Amino acid sequence: MPDPDTGDMMGYQFHDLTDACQTDWRAYIEHDFVRSLGDGNLAPEAFRHYLQQDYLFLIHFSRAYALAAYKSHDLAELRHAFEGLKTILDVELDLHVGFCREWGISEEDLARLPEARATLAYTRYVLDTGSRGDLLDLHVALAPCLVGYGEIANWLNARPSTRRGDANPFEAWIAMYSSDDFQAAMRDEIAWLDARLAEVTPARFTRLAEIFRDATRLEIDFWQMGLDQTT
């Protein structure tokens, strides 16, 4: 392991990022929005507002993966960015468009929606962090999104009170984030980060942990935005 005195690299891994902000990370993964979604009793207006904003969110996160492609140095990094982008475009957005279609909201309607402050704050934070920093800064800013939702699905599935199947109106959401495609994308991201973090110094890790914590807090705000629709 690492040497804080010499500044030598310390063999960090992805879990060191979550360990460094455990309170915020748990508050994000186990948020009341997530619990209610798992129990199947989340207020419909909270879910609807969240999902529509999430459509806008995913458009900007797609841009962030395109920025990751731009910042790539080789084919492996380019492919990794491309896989992240494909997960949003081919796996996630279908769910959003499908739910909205059931509610009578078209893709044109979605594209015209005004962005909520929580959406603006989070997406622009990630794009700004990625523009100013390097590829690792950008992927660390993106990680609470991809890795967090995969972990949330696993946490929900391991929880006795989570209802699966027709008993839960949010089943499609849980199923998509539990799917092999999404879980594989999450594991790839963790492996990519493990390989990069193994080589960073303690000082660099401290800065990366700040980015990760900021993005995690912005995730908490995003859930809260949904719940605030009911107050």
Ligand SMILES: Cc1ncc(CN)c(N)n1
């Ligand atoms: C706000 C948010 N965070 C994460 C994800 C998972 N990509 C999402 N769809 N939306």
